[in-house]
Amino acid sequence: VRTVLETSMAGRAARQGQVRYEVVDIRDFSVDKHRTVDDTAYGGGAGMIMMAPPVVEAVEACRGREDATVILTSPQGETFDEDLTLELLADLEEKRELILVCGHYKGIDERARELVVTRELSVGDYVLSGGELPALVVTDAIVRRLEGVLHNEESAANDSFTARRDGGLDCEWFTKPPVYRGLEVPEVLLSGHHAKIEAWRNERAAGRTRQRRPDLVPDERDGDEPAGD
Numbered sequence: 116v117r118t119v120l121e122t123s124m125a126g127r128a129a130r131q132g133q134v135r136y137e138v139v140d141i142r143d144f145s146v147d148k149h150r151t152v153d154d155t156a157y158g159g160g161a162g163m164i165m166m167a168p169p170v171v172e173a174v175e176a177c178r179g180r181e182d183a184t185v186i187l188t189s190p191q192g193e194t195f196d197e198d199l200t201l202e203l204l205a206d207l208e209e210k211r212e213l214i215l216v217c218g219h220y221k222g223i224d225e226r227a228r229e230l231v232v233t234r235e236l237s238v239g240d241y242v243l244s245g246g247e248l249p250a251l252v253v254t255d256a257i258v259r260r261l262e263g264v265l266h267n268e269e270s271a272a273n274d275s276f277t278a279r280r281d282g283g284l285d286c287e288w289f290t291k292p293p294v295y296r297g298l299e300v301p302e303v304l305l306s307g308h309h310a311k312i313e314a315w316r317n318e319r320a321a322g323r324t325r326q327r328r329p330d331l332v333p334d335e336r337d338g339d340e341p342a343g344d
C-alpha cells in the first residue's frame with residue numbers, strides 16, 4: 116500500500132504537500148502477543164472474521180474529528196463511480212481527512228461497522244481477498260482530482276464519466292507517428308482546425324458511449340428511447 120501511495124499522482128500529491136497518507140496496521144491494536152486480529156465466526160462456518168476491538172480502536176486512533184467519514188471497503192457497499200469521487204473529494208476538502216477501512220477474511224465483525232463506519236463502498240460486483248486494492252482505487256481516483264495534482268487538469272476534464280462528456284465515455288486518442296503499420300491517424304486531427312477537431316471528438320465520444328455503454332446515454336438513463344446515430 117505504501118509503495119503505491121508513493122508513486123504516480125498519489126505520490127505527487129503527497130510530495131507537493133497536498134495530502135498526507137497514514138497507513139495504519141490494525142495488528143498494532145491487537146491485545147495479544149501474537150498480534151491476532153481475527154477469530155472464528157459465532158454460529159460456526161468456514162472463514163475467519165476480523166474482531167471488532169482492533170478495528171474500532173484503529174479507527175478511533177487515527178480519526179482526528181468525530182464527524183470524519185469512515186469508509187468500509189466492501190462488495191456490499193455503494194458502487195464507486197464518478198459522482199462518488201466528486202462527493203468524497205468535496206468531503207476531503209471540507210473535513211481534511213478521510214478514513215478507509217480494509218477488511219480481510221470473511222470481513223469485519225458487524226459491530227465494528229455499526230460503531231465506526233459511516234459509509235460502505237464497493238469497487239464492483241466481484242470479491243477480492245482484501246480491502247487494500249479497493250482503498251487504493253478510491254484514493255487514487257480522489258487525489259488525482261485535487262487541484263494542482265495533474266500536470267494538465269484540462270486533460271481530466273474530458274475523461275470518461277465527466278460532465279464534459281455528459282457522463283459518457285471519452286473519445287479515442289492518437290499521437291505520433293501519423294502512420295503506424297499502415298494505420299493512419301484520422302485526417303481531421305492533423306488539420307489544425309480546432310473547432311472541427313473538437314466536434315469530431317465529441318461525436319466520437321458520444322458514438323462510443325452509445326455503442327459500448329448505452330446505459331450511460333442520457334435519454335436511456337431517463338428511460339426514454341436511445342438517441343439515434
Ligand SMILES: C[S@@+](CC[C@H](N)C(=O)[O-])C[C@H]1O[C@@H](n2cnc3c(N)ncnc32)[C@H](O)[C@@H]1O
Nearest residue numbers: 188189190218221222237238242243245246249
Ligand atoms: C473476501 S472479502 C469478504 C467478502 C464478504 N464476505 C462478502 O461476501 O460480502 C474480504 C474483504 O475484501 C474487501 N473487498 C472484497 N471485494 C471488494 C469489493 N468488490 N469492493 C470493495 N471491497 C472489497 C472488503 O474489505 C472485504 O471485507
